[in-house]
Amino acid sequence: MRKAILGFAVVALITGFLFSQEYQGKGRIFGHVYDEGGKPVDGVKVKLLHVPTNGGFETATEKDGKWVGFGIRSGAWNIDFTKIGFVPKGISYTVNEFGKNPEIRVTLKKAEGLSVTDEMKSALAGANALFDERKFLEALAAYQALLAQYPDFYLLSKNIGNCYFAMEQYDKAEEAYANILAKDPANSEAMLLIGNTYTNRDQREKALEWYGKIQFDKINDPTVLYNIGTNFYNMSRFEDAAKYYGRAVELQADSVDALYQLGLTFISLQKNDEAVATFEKYLKLDHDSPRSAQVKSFIDTLRKK
CATH class of the missing domain: 2.60.40.10 (Immunoglobulins)
Incomplete structure (x- = not known):
C-alpha cells in the first residue's frame, strides 16, 4: 500500500x-x-x-x-x-x-506569547540536526528535553511525533500529535498527521475518520488530497475518491499521478466519457512512458464500448 x-x-x-x-x-x-x-x-x-x-x-x-x-x-x-x-x-x-x-x-x-532565547535557538538547532542525520532516538530525547524546559512551546510535540513516526512507532506518534490538539483543537495539520499514523497501521477506516475532520474546502495541498483519495480508492469508495482526486487536479492540473488515478476511478464508476477525457489530459503531459502506453490502451478500449 x-x-x-x-x-x-x-x-x-x-x-x-x-x-x-x-x-x-x-x-x-x-x-x-x-x-x-x-x-x-x-x-x-x-x-x-x-x-x-x-x-x-x-x-x-x-x-x-x-x-x-x-x-x-x-x-x-x-x-x-x-x-x-x-x-x-x-x-x-x-x-x-x-x-x-x-x-x-x-x-x-x-x-x-512565546519568547525565544538564544539558548533555545541553539538547542533547537542541535535537535534539528540530529533529526536531519536520521538519529531519531537522539533527536527525540533532545525535543523531549526542550518541551520539558519550555512547556508553552507545545508545537514541539509535532517534532516528537515526527521522530516516532520515522521509527514506525505510530501509536506514540499519534499520542504526540494529539497533544497539539489538546492546545489547539482546530489544528488541521495535527489531524492529518494522526490520520497518517492510522494509514501506516493499515487502519483505513480510522484514518479516514481523522481525514474527515478536516474541512474539504480547506485542504489546499494536492498531495494530501491525493493521499486521502487513494485511501478511499483502496476501500472501493469511488465517489469519494473521485472528489479528492478531482480537487487535486484542480489545484495542480499537471499532476500525472492524480490524473491517472482519477481516470481509473471513473472507470470503476463506469463513467467512461469522463475517464477518456481525463486520460487524454494525462497524455498531454506524459506520452512516452510505460504508463502512457497503458493509458492509450485504456482509451482505445473505452472508445469501443
Whole structure:
C-alpha cells in the first residue's frame, strides 16, 4: 500500500543539510510566504526534501516573500517553512519536472506569547540536526528535553511525533500529535498527521475518520488530497475518491499521478466519457512512458464500448 507521506516541519532554526544529489533534475518551483495580514515575510527558511531520494536543499524568502527552487526532479517533495516568531508549516507538493508548476502560496501564523532565547535557538538547532542525520532516538530525547524546559512551546510535540513516526512507532506518534490538539483543537495539520499514523497501521477506516475532520474546502495541498483519495480508492469508495482526486487536479492540473488515478476511478464508476477525457489530459503531459502506453490502451478500449 502507499505509505502516508509525512511533512517533517521542524521548529525554529534549521542548519544547512547535505544529502545525495539524486534529487536534481530540470524542474522549477516557486512561491511566496505571507503573514496573516497578507504582508510578505522575508527570511523564512524553506527546506525542500525529495521524498523518493531523501535528498534536498534549503533556500529562504526574500523581502517580497518569494522563494525559488531550481533544478529539481519530478515526484513528491516535503517543503517546510520556518522562522522564529512564527508557527512552522509543512506541506507536501508533487513536482512536474517537465511542465509549469503552480505557485505555492503559504501563510504563516505568528506564535503568540512565546519568547525565544538564544539558548533555545541553539538547542533547537542541535535537535534539528540530529533529526536531519536520521538519529531519531537522539533527536527525540533532545525535543523531549526542550518541551520539558519550555512547556508553552507545545508545537514541539509535532517534532516528537515526527521522530516516532520515522521509527514506525505510530501509536506514540499519534499520542504526540494529539497533544497539539489538546492546545489547539482546530489544528488541521495535527489531524492529518494522526490520520497518517492510522494509514501506516493499515487502519483505513480510522484514518479516514481523522481525514474527515478536516474541512474539504480547506485542504489546499494536492498531495494530501491525493493521499486521502487513494485511501478511499483502496476501500472501493469511488465517489469519494473521485472528489479528492478531482480537487487535486484542480489545484495542480499537471499532476500525472492524480490524473491517472482519477481516470481509473471513473472507470470503476463506469463513467467512461469522463475517464477518456481525463486520460487524454494525462497524455498531454506524459506520452512516452510505460504508463502512457497503458493509458492509450485504456482509451482505445473505452472508445469501443
